[in-house]
Amino acid sequence: MVGGDRTADSISPATGKVLGSFADGGAKEADAALTAASGAFANTSWAQDREVRARALFEIADALEARRDEVVLALARENGKVLGEAGFEVDLAIPKLRYYAGLALCDLGSAAEVKPDLYSFSLRQPMGVASVIVPWNSPVVLAIRSFAPALAAGCTVAMKMPGQTGLVNGLLMEIVASAKSLPAGVINSFTETGNEGAPLLVTDPRVNVISYTGSAAVGKMIMRQAAENLVPVSLELGGKSPMVVFDDADLDAVIPVLTKGITTFAGQFCMAGSRILVQRGIADRVRDRLTESLQAVRIGPGDDPESDMGPLVDRASAERVEAMVAAALDYAKPVVRGGIPREAEYADGAYFRPALLEVDRVDVDLVQEEVFGPVGTFEVFDDEDDALRLANATDYGLAASVWSRDVDRPLRVARRIDAGTVWTNTWGLVNDQFEEGGFKHSGVGRLNGKRALEEFQQIKHLVHAVAR
Numbered sequence: 001m002v003g004g005d006r007t008a009d010s011i012s013p014a015t016g017k018v019l020g021s022f023a024d025g026g027a028k029e030a031d032a033a034l035t036a037a038s039g040a041f042a043n044t045s046w047a048q049d050r051e052v053r054a055r056a057l058f059e060i061a062d063a064l065e066a067r068r069d070e071v072v073l074a075l076a077r078e079n080g081k082v083l084g085e086a087g088f089e090v091d092l093a094i095p096k097l098r099y100y101a102g103l104a105l106c107d108l109g110s111a112a113e114v115k116p117d118l119y120s121f122s123l124r125q126p127m128g129v130a131s132v133i134v135p136w137n138s139p140v141v142l143a144i145r146s147f148a149p150a151l152a153a154g155c156t157v158a159m160k161m162p163g164q165t166g167l168v169n170g171l172l173m174e175i176v177a178s179a180k181s182l183p184a185g186v187i188n189s190f191t192e193t194g195n196e197g198a199p200l201l202v203t204d205p206r207v208n209v210i211s212y213t214g215s216a217a218v219g220k221m222i223m224r225q226a227a228e229n230l231v232p233v234s235l236e237l238g239g240k241s242p243m244v245v246f247d248d249a250d251l252d253a254v255i256p257v258l259t260k261g262i263t264t265f266a267g268q269f270c271m272a273g274s275r276i277l278v279q280r281g282i283a284d285r286v287r288d289r290l291t292e293s294l295q296a297v298r299i300g301p302g303d304d305p306e307s308d309m310g311p312l313v314d315r316a317s318a319e320r321v322e323a324m325v326a327a328a329l330d331y332a333k334p335v336v337r338g339g340i341p342r343e344a345e346y347a348d349g350a351y352f353r354p355a356l357l358e359v360d361r362v363d364v365d366l367v368q369e370e371v372f373g374p375v376g377t378f379e380v381f382d383d384e385d386d387a388l389r390l391a392n393a394t395d396y397g398l399a400a401s402v403w404s405r406d407v408d409r410p411l412r413v414a415r416r417i418d419a420g421t422v423w424t425n426t427w428g429l430v431n432d433q434f435e436e437g438g439f440k441h442s443g444v445g446r447l448n449g450k451r452a453l454e455e456f457q458q459i460k461h462l463v464h465a466v467a468r
Contacts, residue, residue, distance in 0.1 A: 008193050010167045013080040013311040014301035016348035022166030025190030030197030031204075033158035033188035037129045038206045040156045040185030047126050047154040050104045052181055057101035057151060059179035065094050067175055071140060074168045076302035079136070080310040080350070081265055083303060092430065093141040096448075099432040100152035103453055107152075117466035124457045126154030127232070128208030131201035133222075135214045136162035136313055137268040137372075140172055145447050146211040146234075147187060153456035155209065156186045160201055163193030164313050199225070207231055209456055213270075215370070216396075216441045223444075234445030234455045236270065236437055238370040239398030242391040243273040243427065244381075244413065247281040249403035250425075251289060257427050258286075258376075259293040261401070263309045263354050264428065267374035268317075270442075271399040273427055274371060276356070276378050277390050283380045287335060287358075290378075294336045294354045299346070311350040312373060318350045321373030325355050328366040332357035335378055362393035370396070384413060392418050397439030401427040420446075 008024040011017070041047055064071065068090050075086035109123045130150040134143045139162055147157050161169035169191045176187060190197060202210060202225045209232050212222050216237040226233050243261055245254055261273020278286045300307030312318045322340050338355030340346075354374040359367060366377055381387040391400060400419040402410045410424035420437045423429060430436060435449040445455050 008163060008166060010078055010165075011314065012077060013313055013315075013350040014077075014303075016315070019078055020167050022170055022191055024163065024166070024194075025160075025192045026194060026196035027200060028197075029190035029192070030158065030160065030200040033190055034129065034200065034204055034206045036185035036188045037156040037158045040183060041126075041128055044183045044186070046156065046183055046186050050107070050154070052183075053152055053154060054101040054104040056179045056181040056186075057097050057104065057148060059181055060176050061094050061097035061101065063175045063178045064090070064097065064172075067171075068094070071168070071171060071175075073303060074171055075140065075165075076310070078165050078167050079139070080302045080313055082307045082310045083305060085265055085310075086302065089138050089141045093144045096141070096144050096432050097148050100148040100453070103149075103450065104152035107450075107453060109459075117468075119464045119466075121462040121464070123460045123462060124153075124454075125460055127456055127458055128155060129206055130155040130157050130456055131207045131210045132157055132159040133198055133201060133210075133212045133214065134159065134161050136164035137265060137270075139165045139168055142213050143172065145452075146213065149447070149452035150209075150211065150456045151187065153453050155456045157188065158201055158207075159187065159189040160198045161189055161191045163191055166191045166193075202226055202231075203228065205229060210234070211447070211455065212236075216443075219443065232455075234447065235443040236445075236447060237398075237441060237443040238396055239270045239272070239438065239442050240275055240367070240370060240394045240396040241271050241273050241399040241401065241419070242275040242277050242417070243401045244387050244391055244403065244417075245276070245278045245282070245286060246387075246402075246404040246406070246409065247279040248405045249282070250405060251282070251285065253425065254286070254403050255289045255293050257401075258290055259297065259354075261427055262294065262356070262376040263297055263374045266309055266312050266352065267321075267354075268313060268372050271421070271428060272372075273401060274376050275367065275390075276376050277381055277387055278378065279387070280380050280382055287378060290356065291336055294338075294356055297354055299341065299351050299353060301349075309354065309374065312352055313350065315350045317373065318352045321352055321371060321375060324366065324369075324371055324373075325357070325375060328357055328359075328364070331361065331364050332359045332366060332377070334358075338375065362390060368394050384409070388413065388416050392416075395441040398437075398442035399423070
């Protein structure tokens with residue numbers, strides 16, 4: 001990890017107080033990261049030695065596991081997640097490292113004798129230097145979700161980490177650097193509060209592939225800029241995930257998950273279940289029960305075991321979400337108003353009580369725009385076709401959830417929802433072995449699974465004719 005002369009303070013989203021300081025990078029640090037990564041790719045055996053790649057990833061996983069509780073507490077304090085959610089993030093990251101360590105050893109090409117004495121081989125080889133740009137909402141797992149397959153493929157990495165989690169970033173890279181099998185220069189990271197270094201990770205000619213997780217607006221800009229050098233991109237962008245509840249659903253199972261869909265990571269989650277779509281016959285019951293559940297959510301510091309939901313990442317985010325909700329009251333009915341709490345104990349933090357607003361139109365900002373806060377819409381549908389009309393009504397297509405005890409309906413509906421992941425009678429589960437990504441404006445490419453490795457690889461065709 002590199003840092004220059006500038007430092008920045010890390011501010012607690014729970015108290016507004018300074019937690020510590022970190023090196024604040026920029027263009028100089030981005031250039032140093034790219035120089036080190038391109039040098040390591042050219043001058044070490046990393047790209048060719050899959051055994052050393054696997055060993056290094058296993059070592060990083062072991063080191064992260066050994067310091068799990070330390071990372072969890074740091075996330076809770078700096079990012080605002082409650083302890084259970086911070087633990088969920090770290091516990092997702094550790095097996096991901098091991099999965100890609102194993103995949104580094106198992107990844108194969110193909111070969112065939114296409115005619116007598118003529119052989120063809122397809123070999124997978126790393127693209128080169130991978131740029132990784134990480135968002136602040138889940139910095140540990142989203143950094144690893146990109147750099148683990150990049151390293152497993154044999155790429156070297158230059159990575160920009162978010163300024164909102166500078167202390168967590170430093171801790172993570174300290175853990176990564178402890179891997180004895182990791183050659184110097186293979187993975188290089190800087191934290192940046194501004195936007196001087198990140199553009200270089202997109203436009204610099206030393207970059208061979210880009211992995212970005214973040215907003216759709218920035219993702220589109222990256223895609224345009226990367227086109228200048230014909231650099232391939234993998235983009236996981238925003239979402240407006242519908243939670244489709246049919247009238248035969250088990251409401252005892254549904255209500256707690258709908259609540260978590262709105263409040264997990266204080267709604268700062270690309271797969272947040274931010275649209276509650278309910279069949280008309282049970283709409284009153286779901287509305288009443290979800291109201292009670294959301295009103296019972298206890299807000300508080302992330303590191304307080306009694307908190308159900310922590311603060312947003314900063315006060316500006318809380319005020320932005322408050323403005324969106326206030327504007328939506330022109331067309332939406334407040335089922336649960338939520339908002340910035342007025343009690344003195346919350347005055348210095350970035351808290352926002354969860355909100356639920358009922359709408360009967362899809363052409364409104366609260367339905368179409370990603371809020372990135374604990375705000376859900378409540379929308380009523382009549383039948384399957386109506387549910388699908390609503391579910392597919394936005395430009396996003398990252399994830400969705402279908403709730404029904406009918407054996408066939410969930411698969412029938414899931415096939416017609418335009419989303420990269422659709423859960424049935426559950427939500428938010430991610431498996432390392434299966435791909436994750438978005439349809440429409442939710443992104444291009446895939447992470448997780450074998451496909452993630454391919455995002456960082458070229459395929460070379462070798463043809464060998466036997467000499468006579």
